[in-house]
Each structure stands twice: as C-alpha cells, then as structure tokens.
Amino acid sequence: MPRLLFLFFFLPLVLQAQAQSVPAKATPVVSALAIPSAQTKTTQALATYLNSHLETEEDKVHAIFFWLVSNIAYDVKTFTNAPLYYEREALIRQTMATRKALCQGYAEVFLDLCTKTDIQAHLITGFILPKGTAKPMTHAWCAAQVNGQWYLFDPTWGAGFVENGVFVKKLNPRHFKVSPAEMIKTHMPFDPLWQLLEQPVSYQQFLSSSPTTLKPKTVFAYKDTLKAYASAAEKARLVGAIRRMESQKVIPPVVLEQLNQSKKNLAVFRKNEAVDLFNTAVSAYNKGIDGLNGFIRLKNNQFKTAKREQDIRQQITGHKKYFSEARELLQRLHPLDNTSLLLSVQSLHQKVAEGLQEIEKQEKFLEVYFSTAPARRHTLFYRQAIAERQ
Structure with missing residues (x-):
C-alpha cells in the first residue's frame, strides 16, 4: 500500500525595511566570505568546508549566517507567486542553485548547514507585524544552540530589505544570535515553545501590545520541554505543538491557518x-x-x-x-x-x-x-x- 507524501506548509514574507548600520565589530568572519565557489554548490560541500576549517560552534554558526546573508538574495518576483507547499530537499537545492530565496529558503538552508556542522538547530515558523501595518504576515527563522545556549537567527532580515518592490542588499548582524527576550518584540512563533521564554507572550499580547509593554505572567519550563522535544519522534513533536497552540485563549486567524495545517499533517502521520x-x-x-x-x-x-x-x-x-x-x-x-x-x-x-x-x-x-x-x-x-x- 503506497505511503502518503508528507508536505510542509510554505510561509512567504516580504522583508521589513531595516535602516540600522552594521557595527564594525560584527563584520563577517573571513572564512564566511572567502570560501571557494566550488565548495558552495551544495550545502554538503559547504558544510564539509566549514567542518574542515572551523572548530568551534561559534565560528561555524557565524560563518553559516554571514555566508547565507552575503550570497542569497531575496526573491521578490517569486513572492507574488509563491506556492503553498514545498519539498524541503528540493527547496534547499533550488536556493543553493539560484542564490535566491524567500524566508523559508533562507531558514531551511541555515538549518541544513547547522545540522551538517553538528550544531543543534530548529526551523521556526510564525508571524511578524510589518512596519506601518497591523496585519500579521507569516515568516520563518531559526533557533540554534551555541555553546549550550539557545539563540535566534533571522537570515532573511539579515540579508537586506525590500524597497519599492526591489531587494536592497544590506547585511544586518542585528538578526544574528538574537536573545529570546529581544526576538519576541518582532517575531511570534506559532508554537509558543520556540519563544524560548519562561514567561511566554500570548498571541493576543503580541498583536495588541507594544513590545516594551509585554508583561506575561505565565511560567513555562521551556528547558524541560526542549529536552523532551529533542528525544521525541516527529509525530509527538507535532502533537505537542498543536496542544500548545490550542492552549491559547485567543487564536488569531494567522495562527488558526497554521493550526489547521498542523492537524492535517498529524492526520497524514496517523494514516501512514x-x-x-x-x-x-x-x-x-x-x-x-x-x-x-x-x-x-x-x-x-x-x-x-x-x-x-x-x-x-x-x-x-x-x-x-x-x-x-x-x-x-x-x-x-x-x-x-x-x-x-x-x-x-x-x-x-x-x-x-x-x-x-x-x-x-x-x-x-x-x-x-x-x-x-x-x-x-x-x-x-x-x-x-x-x-x-x-
């Protein structure tokens, strides 16, 4: 009996304009920019190069992030005709071949390179509030554990911004190794676990409050949940994410869409x-x-x-x-x-x-x-x- 094909939900995003300057101390490491082009055709070749030239997790994740934001452009044209679903490996190959991506492509390549360089990482899907609008938009970014500490990374925003329908390349290291407390001001994960906060912010608080006035009261032992998540099978992870999303008192439409898709994916697991x-x-x-x-x-x-x-x-x-x-x-x-x-x-x-x-x-x-x-x-x-x- 044939198995059902399991596809993932696709989450496009138009970049927010970023006007911050790049601090001199955050200039990309040489190894991230001087990698021979022959070693950048695939994520495997790139990871092999990084593993052979860099030793620490800090240097590897630094090289991965800044190689990605320096070499991958935001695909403005594809954004208007973005498909709803994609196959992960195909998206990674496409991103490496075309040097263009939407947020999901940036995040998938970042995750794949982390995995192949022995850095524990996770792709996060959620939503943001673009400047000047109250309408949430779906987005994808990543979490990675560096020297035992979890940090957040948004290579899409780190690569530049879109202005008047044109991608403007402008490296922004402010989106490298962001603390959870800082990230929640602009990025809301669908799964509250990936806020990585002991006092997670509700969807409603994120949508209705200024980031500086968010004062959640709930205490969440996210570190214990992360340990359980790391050893859990994919189905168990999905069940947990659904439970955490449904625990929210108010579920906005942007989250409800993802919740319904997660339930469909769970149904696929159960069928298989x-x-x-x-x-x-x-x-x-x-x-x-x-x-x-x-x-x-x-x-x-x-x-x-x-x-x-x-x-x-x-x-x-x-x-x-x-x-x-x-x-x-x-x-x-x-x-x-x-x-x-x-x-x-x-x-x-x-x-x-x-x-x-x-x-x-x-x-x-x-x-x-x-x-x-x-x-x-x-x-x-x-x-x-x-x-x-x-």
Missing part, C-alpha cells in the same frame, strides 16, 4: 502509521500461515520426517506467535485514522482469528497424538480425516 501497522500485521499473519501450512504438510506425511516430539510440537507452537503478533498489532491499529483500511482490517481480524482456531485444533490433535501408544497413532490421522469430512 495505520498503513505501517496493517502491513506489519499482514506480514506476521503470512508467516503464521506459512508455518501452519508447513505443519499440515508434515502431519499429512504422518510426521515421518520429524521423529522427536519436541520437533513436531515446535512446528506448530513456533509459528503460533505470528498469529498472536498480528492480533496484537491489529488491536493497536485505529482504522478510523485511515478509513480506506476499514474493510481490510476487518477481514484480517477474521483471518487471524481463524488461524488461531486452526492452531488450537492442531494443538489438541497433538495432545491426543502423544498420549496415544505409538503403535496406534497412525489411526488418529484417518479418524480426523473422516471427522473433517462429516
């Missing part, structure tokens, strides 16, 4: 899990049937090729476990997670039950067989054959 469980149950059932058929062939030959009692019993008990395994898997499966499996699941339930009944019947035969004197055992085969015909 149902398919996997069903296929595994089918495999276990087939092994049980193969073993049962082997026993029947042995029995039809009156066990002439298996003289020892232990060997004969093993022919049936050794394969009973597969029917039990199939039954246990089917009990774990929730067919409503994938309604196309309803009839198949019901049918397999019945076949497994029949298989277990047949195993039980053959086990009873063996009890009688081994309690009968060897000289008279051959008569049991004929008696059972006659009984089965009646």
Whole structure:
C-alpha cells in the first residue's frame, strides 16, 4: 500500500525595511566570505568546508549566517507567486542553485548547514507585524544552540530589505544570535515553545501590545520541554505543538491557518502509521500461515520426517506467535485514522482469528497424538480425516 507524501506548509514574507548600520565589530568572519565557489554548490560541500576549517560552534554558526546573508538574495518576483507547499530537499537545492530565496529558503538552508556542522538547530515558523501595518504576515527563522545556549537567527532580515518592490542588499548582524527576550518584540512563533521564554507572550499580547509593554505572567519550563522535544519522534513533536497552540485563549486567524495545517499533517502521520501497522500485521499473519501450512504438510506425511516430539510440537507452537503478533498489532491499529483500511482490517481480524482456531485444533490433535501408544497413532490421522469430512 503506497505511503502518503508528507508536505510542509510554505510561509512567504516580504522583508521589513531595516535602516540600522552594521557595527564594525560584527563584520563577517573571513572564512564566511572567502570560501571557494566550488565548495558552495551544495550545502554538503559547504558544510564539509566549514567542518574542515572551523572548530568551534561559534565560528561555524557565524560563518553559516554571514555566508547565507552575503550570497542569497531575496526573491521578490517569486513572492507574488509563491506556492503553498514545498519539498524541503528540493527547496534547499533550488536556493543553493539560484542564490535566491524567500524566508523559508533562507531558514531551511541555515538549518541544513547547522545540522551538517553538528550544531543543534530548529526551523521556526510564525508571524511578524510589518512596519506601518497591523496585519500579521507569516515568516520563518531559526533557533540554534551555541555553546549550550539557545539563540535566534533571522537570515532573511539579515540579508537586506525590500524597497519599492526591489531587494536592497544590506547585511544586518542585528538578526544574528538574537536573545529570546529581544526576538519576541518582532517575531511570534506559532508554537509558543520556540519563544524560548519562561514567561511566554500570548498571541493576543503580541498583536495588541507594544513590545516594551509585554508583561506575561505565565511560567513555562521551556528547558524541560526542549529536552523532551529533542528525544521525541516527529509525530509527538507535532502533537505537542498543536496542544500548545490550542492552549491559547485567543487564536488569531494567522495562527488558526497554521493550526489547521498542523492537524492535517498529524492526520497524514496517523494514516501512514495505520498503513505501517496493517502491513506489519499482514506480514506476521503470512508467516503464521506459512508455518501452519508447513505443519499440515508434515502431519499429512504422518510426521515421518520429524521423529522427536519436541520437533513436531515446535512446528506448530513456533509459528503460533505470528498469529498472536498480528492480533496484537491489529488491536493497536485505529482504522478510523485511515478509513480506506476499514474493510481490510476487518477481514484480517477474521483471518487471524481463524488461524488461531486452526492452531488450537492442531494443538489438541497433538495432545491426543502423544498420549496415544505409538503403535496406534497412525489411526488418529484417518479418524480426523473422516471427522473433517462429516
């Protein structure tokens, strides 16, 4: 049964104008700008170069950020016709090949390079309030752990700004290694976890308050949640994000759209899990049937090729476990997670039950067989054959 293709939600953004000057002390490191062009065709080649020339996480993340903002331009033309969905690896390859991207492309490349240089990082999706408007716009940026401390990075805003429909390249290091307390003034993650704050700001506070007046009261042990997140499977991460988004008293439309998409993605996970469980149950059932058929062939030959009692019993008990395994898997499966499996699941339930009944019947035969004197055992085969015909 084919697996469903899992696609991600695409989040475009027009850059906010940034007028700040670049402090001299934040000038990009030489290694970020002097990398041979042959080593920048792919993220793997670039990461290999960085790993061989830089040792610390600080230097690596610095090189990644400033290489990205120096070499990738904001794709203004694509913004107006941006697709709603994308495939991650394809977007990364496209960004590296064209040297153009929207915010999602910047963030995906940043994340990929961090991952390949052994820096723990996460792509964050959320929304911002562009200057001069109260209408939120979706955006993507990143978090990365450097020397045990989490920081936030926005390579899109760090690359420049859009003015009169034209991208103006202007490196802005203010968006490199931003503290969570500073980032929340302009960037609101959909998942409150990625505010990285012990007192997270609500969506409503972000939309209605001046950044300097945000005074949340809720205490959130985000560090503990991050530890659990790091070891969790992708489905569990998605379930947690949905729960945290739904915990907000007021969910604005921009968040509701992402929440609905997250629930659709969760449904895809559940459908795929149902398919996997069903296929595994089918495999276990087939092994049980193969073993049962082997026993029947042995029995039809009156066990002439298996003289020892232990060997004969093993022919049936050794394969009973597969029917039990199939039954246990089917009990774990929730067919409503994938309604196309309803009839198949019901049918397999019945076949497994029949298989277990047949195993039980053959086990009873063996009890009688081994309690009968060897000289008279051959008569049991004929008696059972006659009984089965009646």
